[in-house]
Amino acid sequence: MRTILFIVRKEFLQIFRHKVMLPLIFLMPIIQLVILAHAADFEVKNINLHIVDQDKSLASQQLISKFQASRNFNIVGYSFSSRLAFDKIQSGDADLFLEIPPHFHRGLIRDNKASLQLSVNAINGVQAGLANAYANAIIQDFNGQIRTEWAKTRAGAAPAGLSITYSNWFNPEMNYKTFMVPGILVLLVTLIGMFLSGMNIVKEKEIGTIEQINVTPIRKYQFIIGKLLPFWIIALVELSIGLVVGWLVFDIPFVGSLWLIYSFAAIYLLVVLGLGLLVSTFTETQQQAMFISWFLLIIFILMSGLFTPIESMPEWAQAITHFNPVAYFVEVMRMVLLKGSNFMDIRLHFIVMLTAALAVNVLAVVNYRKTN
Amino acid sequence: MVPAITAEKLTKKFGDFTAVNQITFEVQKGEIFGFLGANGAGKTTAMRMLNGLSRPTSGQASVAGFDVYRETEKIKKHIGYMSQKFSLYEDLTVRENIQFYGGIYGLPGREIRHQIKELIGGLGMQEYANTLVKAIPLGWKQKLSFSIAIMHRPEIVFLDEPTGGVDPITRRQFWEMIYKAASEGMTIFVTTHYMDESEYCGRVSIMVDGRIAALDTPRALKEQFGASSMNDVFLQLTRPNQKES
Numbered sequence: 001m002r003t004i005l006f007i008v009r010k011e012f013l014q015i016f017r018h019k020v021m022l023p024l025i026f027l028m029p030i031i032q033l034v035i036l037a038h039a040a041d042f043e044v045k046n047i048n049l050h051i052v053d054q055d056k057s058l059a060s061q062q063l064i065s066k067f068q069a070s071r072n073f074n075i076v077g078y079s080f081s082s083r084l085a086f087d088k089i090q091s092g093d094a095d096l097f098l099e100i101p102p103h104f105h106r107g108l109i110r111d112n113k114a115s116l117q118l119s120v121n122a123i124n125g126v127q128a129g130l131a132n133a134y135a136n137a138i139i140q141d142f143n144g145q146i147r148t149e150w151a152k153t154r155a156g157a158a159p160a161g162l163s164i165t166y167s168n169w170f171n172p173e174m175n176y177k178t179f180m181v182p183g184i185l186v187l188l189v190t191l192i193g194m195f196l197s198g199m200n201i202v203k204e205k206e207i208g209t210i211e212q213i214n215v216t217p218i219r220k221y222q223f224i225i226g227k228l229l230p231f232w233i234i235a236l237v238e239l240s241i242g243l244v245v246g247w248l249v250f251d252i253p254f255v256g257s258l259w260l261i262y263s264f265a266a267i268y269l270l271v272v273l274g275l276g277l278l279v280s281t282f283t284e285t286q287q288q289a290m291f292i293s294w295f296l297l298i299i300f301i302l303m304s305g306l307f308t309p310i311e312s313m314p315e316w317a318q319a320i321t322h323f324n325p326v327a328y329f330v331e332v333m334r335m336v337l338l339k340g341s342n343f344m345d346i347r348l349h350f351i352v353m354l355t356a357a358l359a360v361n362v363l364a365v366v367n368y369r370k371t372n
Numbered sequence: 373m374v375p376a377i378t379a380e381k382l383t384k385k386f387g388d389f390t391a392v393n394q395i396t397f398e399v400q401k402g403e404i405f406g407f408l409g410a411n412g413a414g415k416t417t418a419m420r421m422l423n424g425l426s427r428p429t430s431g432q433a434s435v436a437g438f439d440v441y442r443e444t445e446k447i448k449k450h451i452g453y454m455s456q457k458f459s460l461y462e463d464l465t466v467r468e469n470i471q472f473y474g475g476i477y478g479l480p481g482r483e484i485r486h487q488i489k490e491l492i493g494g495l496g497m498q499e500y501a502n503t504l505v506k507a508i509p510l511g512w513k514q515k516l517s518f519s520i521a522i523m524h525r526p527e528i529v530f531l532d533e534p535t536g537g538v539d540p541i542t543r544r545q546f547w548e549m550i551y552k553a554a555s556e557g558m559t560i561f562v563t564t565h566y567m568d569e570s571e572y573c574g575r576v577s578i579m580v581d582g583r584i585a586a587l588d589t590p591r592a593l594k595e596q597f598g599a600s601s602m603n604d605v606f607l608q609l610t611r612p613n614q615k616e617s
Contacts (some may be wrong), residue, residue, distance in 0.1 A: 002475065002478070003475065003476060003478065005475075006471075006475030006476055007473055007476075009472075009475075010461070010464065010468070010472045013463075013464060013468060014461065014463050014464065017463050017464075017504075018463070207457075207462075208455065208457030208458065208459060208461075209457075209459055209461060211425060211453075211455045211457065211459060211467055211474070212453070212455060212459035212460075212473075213426065213450070214424075215423050215425060215448055215453040215455075216448060216473075216476045216477060217445055217448040217449045217477070217478075218476055370424070370425070370444070370445075371424055371425060371426065371427050371444050372425065372426055372427065
């Protein structure tokens with residue numbers, strides 16, 4: 001135990017002695033958090049909508065005015081045929097068009113039903129999905145409104161229990177920053193942790209000081225724990241700063257327990273740092289360690305479900321995400337901070353992370369050789 | 373008395389290349405044993421096998437009575453090592469380096485504080501105590517490395533070209549430190565390619581191409597080769613063809 005403390009102290013001395021390192025470790029991630037949270041905004045505004053109104057009725061006017069009122073849509077033109085509207089999409093003037101067929105109003109009154117057609121340019125899949133979702137939300141809203149309004153004039157004919165509920169996903173007021181910030185925070189903590197630990201042992205190999213350590217009676221686990229602890233502490237401090245920024249700047253709700261977040265983070269960091277140290281044990285130069293760390297991180301980040309939903313990945317890719325620690329932590333952060341999930345909700349995440357932490361660090365200890 | 377180091381047909385191969393080829397020797401306790409050889413003769417590799425950093429390919433060896441295959445960690449408790457590469461942390465101060473290595477060797481806090489005072493005082497380095505190691509002159513660094521390598525009072529200390537690149541005065545001081553350690557009963561195993569330094573050793577082995585070509589006291593070696601200095605002995609061994617021509 002005492003030996004470990006001597007290593008920890010040495011690491012801290014070395015980290016804080018380098019004047020460049022402090023801003024690198026603490027300031028840069030905060031800047032990144034603030035910038036990325038604003039940039040990674042999936043909210044789609046100003047969707048160009050073209051309207052094909054073949055009904056020209058009170059109902060169609062009401063529906064169109066609802067779209068006009070929405071801040072997500074700009075109505076860029078009107079025409080009478082879908083062929084013309086299609087040309088607008090082709091030319092790029094419109095992102096989608098809404099076709100209101102003839103007899104729309106009559107259908108609503110007589111048959112209590114009517115159909116509409118939305119045609120969306122889906123080259124940008126994310127935008128298309130959201131445009132579709134927003135349009136649907138508006139149409140449903142319209143639907144609910146006419147049912148209540150018209151029910152008054154036609155007593156007795158009120159439709160039975162038709163209620164529209166919004167899910168947040170479709171809520172134009174939904175703040176994407178609260179959704180993104182916890183995830184981005186995970187990435188930043190991961191990046192710092194993995195690079196610091198990944199470069200560490202290999203740096204001692206390059207300088208040659210590792211020889212001097214290897215010729216002492218130090219135990220391998222003492223060495224690895226001594227190397228792990230300082231970065232573990234730094235990463236947790238980093239996470240705390242990030243959470244404070246998230247709370248102050250982005251109004252992250254903190255619905256769930258912070259203890260839960262920290263307990264999970266503590267285990268998660270053991271996985272990430274252990275992985276970094278493992279990389280450090282089998283590489284010979286910092287350059288090699290850098291390449292391998294990047295390779296892992298890119299896969300971890302792009303497959304973490306932060307930027308693209310895991311559910312929309314092909315099945316084999318979804319299978320890979322089961323081995324991605326970042327995906328687990330992103331999910332836990334969102335579940336606990338935004339939804340208020342409790343321990344029972346994320347107990348599986350805990351079990352997986354604990355197993356991984358154990359496996360990675362045992363591997364790191366085994367793979368660190370004092371005798372070659 | 374059990375020898376401090378024994379090696380029998382100790383061999384290390386890297387692929388097809390035989391770095392150390394069946395070397396056999398013994399080092400007695402308290403002896404200053406010089407390990408000579410040209411660059412690439414296998415000195416460092418041999419030393420690394422003995423101090424547990426490198427696993428031998430074949431042969432037998434024991435250090436402080438422990439086997440170099442099975443008991444490397446026990447060996448490490450009884451030895452000190454000063455590697456050819458500079459082994460102190462350049463971004464730590466002199467004091468912090470002493471503290472760190474003292475801690476790693478498990479010295480109690482009181483002993484570490486004592487050593488800091490003793491060591492810095494003994495070296496006359498008071499003015500450098502809180503200086504980063506990278507800022508102190510090479511000669512000081514080497515003397516400091518040696519002091520740290522023997523801080524935990526090992527039975528045997530391995531020195532790999534400890535005086536490389538150091539001025540003659542500092543080399544002289546360095547050897548005084550070595551003599552002092554030996555007089556306290558420490559066994560010294562030192563590699564060098566300064567032939568004048570080999571005269572300071574009790575016995576000397578000269579490695580050529582991975583083998584031990586000669587092993588005896590400096591005086592006996594000079595007599596054996598009819599040479600006036602160890603330099604001559606060395607040249608005869610490493611370049612036998614030149615002598616004939």
